[in-house]
Amino acid sequence: MSGNSALKPRNVRDVEKWDREADVVVVGLGSAGVCAGIEAAEAGASTLVLEAGWRGGGTTAESTAQIYMGGGTPLQKACGFDDDPDEMFKYLMASCGPEADEAKVRLFSDRSVEHYEWLVAKGVPFEEGFVPYEVSTMPQKGASLTFTGSERAYPYCEIARPAPRGHTVQRDGVGSGEYLMQILMAVLEGAGAAIQPNTRSETLVVDDTGRVVGVVSRVGDDECLVRARKGVVLTTGGFIQNSEMLRWYAPDVLHCGRPIAAETSDDGSGIRMGVGAGGAAVRMDSVCIVLGFAYGNRDNIRGVLVNGKGQRYINEDVYQSNHGEIALERQAGEVYLIVDDSIYCEPPTEASMAGAAYPLLAVAETPEELEAELGLFSGTLTHTLSVYNENAAKGEDPYFHKESCWLRPLDKPPFAALDLRVGSSPYSVFTLGGLRTNVGGEVLNAEGDVVPGLYAAGRTASGIPAKGYNSGLSIGDCTFTGRLAGVSVAQAPSD
């Protein structure tokens, strides 16, 4: 059996004896699983969470804990931003497509304020302050709100009224997914849910009608058969760690950089279990590809991105996930950032990203020399820079529409080219495709019918970011759809 396999379910007739049972069994304790568990337990269902690791956390615990929320959250209001669900909806439909799931995006936008309030009620803290767009997309001590997408960048700024929607959970000014998960896991235990760590779920158990009634898991060498009276919620994350699944579904990204969250185990097992039980896997080619070239130095946005022909190809102020996708899919992964001495800084200024490397490929006293150093044909990069500078001096970017706050001629030598080519620079990637679900988190087969007893949330499902991405959307999606699945499964009839 290969790593790309659907995991064939076991028939309940082959189960002699259950080792454990609960109304609701959640597989995987990341941010989707913990929220599913909380809602299920609070609704009165006996709830058991099976976690492969020695403790929970998932990819969220490795993250900077940005949560995409909006539509007029108290934090947005406190910081003076006028947002509403319709503007959030319009922005997400434009940036998470093509063909984002309109019903899911609608509900996510309409209920975002409620979701914020739910998190706060659970003890998740947000600091009442906004970090100016020009300064950072990461939080600072006392300020949780930042822009974490392309809201202010062309063309999005013309599609929806921009508002910052990144709500970051921080500890001492640094976004901390571990802290977020600690809070939510404590709530989960407080709600009476049981957590069984070191338990690797291997496949589902189904009855003769195809209904999912349990999980086959393994603790060390021993098999542990867990009965789920109401249903199973799959929240094991995506499949960025499963190279065979990548080869099959998203081959373009196989060699494009380090996967996000190497210490966790986004091995696609939840998706494969779901497919084995009849669920459909959709949008499996969709990935988030981050090219965070402005992480360590926000001023890098004042630079000029060029492709392997020395041509400019985008407004540099779109968000880093947009940059990654376009660099890889449209520029064949061959891109450079041209900066002058007023931009260049070393080391990067943001502590949280001190590890980000922007290899210096070439330095020269004039654009002509830089062009030659890069092996570019004479007159190409210099033309690009002279057009850029001429317009930037007037505060204009007629072709690519970079916002005027980032426009300034590059004229202070030396000039440098930072190497952002795939293979030279740290692109980060994770997967967005997964099980097809309805808005309630029920898993659907290829006919659009519900697979009874089976739910999925977070990156195990195809969710809000169908394709395309903004920071914070995954934890936003995971926590929100985890909750929806938890509510749904708790309401299900018992087996």
Added chain:
Amino acid sequence: MSGNSALKPRNVRDVEKWDREADVVVVGLGSAGVCAGIEAAEAGASTLVLEAGWRGGGTTAESTAQIYMGGGTPLQKACGFDDDPDEMFKYLMASCGPEADEAKVRLFSDRSVEHYEWLVAKGVPFEEGFVPYEVSTMPQKGASLTFTGSERAYPYCEIARPAPRGHTVQRDGVGSGEYLMQILMAVLEGAGAAIQPNTRSETLVVDDTGRVVGVVSRVGDDECLVRARKGVVLTTGGFIQNSEMLRWYAPDVLHCGRPIAAETSDDGSGIRMGVGAGGAAVRMDSVCIVLGFAYGNRDNIRGVLVNGKGQRYINEDVYQSNHGEIALERQAGEVYLIVDDSIYCEPPTEASMAGAAYPLLAVAETPEELEAELGLFSGTLTHTLSVYNENAAKGEDPYFHKESCWLRPLDKPPFAALDLRVGSSPYSVFTLGGLRTNVGGEVLNAEGDVVPGLYAAGRTASGIPAKGYNSGLSIGDCTFTGRLAGVSVAQAPSD
């Protein structure tokens, strides 16, 4: 039930009486179906082909009958070309990826000469002549061999030794898929296979073990239940006519142009039947997007393709399917061809493509005026053209490596821009994704196990062109994999 649905199979216990039976039932009479039927019937299996239309033909009958073959076919040799299976293999792996199915491409390359000889033995004629690359990719009277891919273009020319591999079946000098299908359908009938037209297959029939044992079809208002003792071969084509499947699997192409073969019915029904019976559908986002801007006037390759920013982005001599993919996926569908008066011609010179429209967007006496007419920022297009012309005068294209035979400065006024934007120009699209099969044409489930009794070939399966395309590959793949499936099913044990 939606048009994206898997088609749930009927259990054989619900079949009271078979209306008809055969060892082998082929669903769909295009070039894959006809070849599957021929091989099955010639191997001694009683063979029945169900066809939805009043006669067969499929998309092949609407095509220009180019068949991609090589490795040293008699026609290649007669025309003085030295090709071998390894070079063909290397070229196909480079142009049909990423992650083309190596085993399939290997077999297709190794057996290509045999396949040519099989077609000739069946009466398919090829005219012993080569149409020079500079003249056309379409056949001429007395000459069937042409280049139909990017074999001579950079970077492919450095990966594999170029050879022309387009073998076109022609009638009076014009490629005729209808003629090809007439010949093969006569062979099919001669081999003793039965053809039942006007019969729409609706779903498969399976037994309790999951084995496919028949087809539920419909003739007018009447249901027709057809038993398949050895197996069913699905050859209904792709899904370019099924907008719901496109929205789900390949949303980028929904608005990118007219689908190929509007009169046939590539409705994805075979893929949906196969998925319903447990088969896995893979590479469903892969499509062939043709931008045939040099069809009507081969000299157009001497022009300069620019994007919406007036930048050149590719060597103009890569093949039209490569152009379509790059224009749409990398340039957001916003591309123009810049020509001078020595290139421009109207109407198009090739009779077969007289309908191809290249809308004239702007005409001007100087590049500067053309730039202004197009609303491009001053200095951008003129820079592109001046760099191009300076190098072309030396017979060089240092950046994009267009072959020197196409290089000549654009210097004869007036200058014109042809509108190749999506929506303005005829892009043609068809789908490449489909059922996962092994090299023998057996349909596989997501675990890689065979679905017993079920075979697929041609565009109903994911085949040689996993992604990326060269003209002639689809009929090459359909006829070849149709044959393989026919051989396999005939050898299968009877139910």
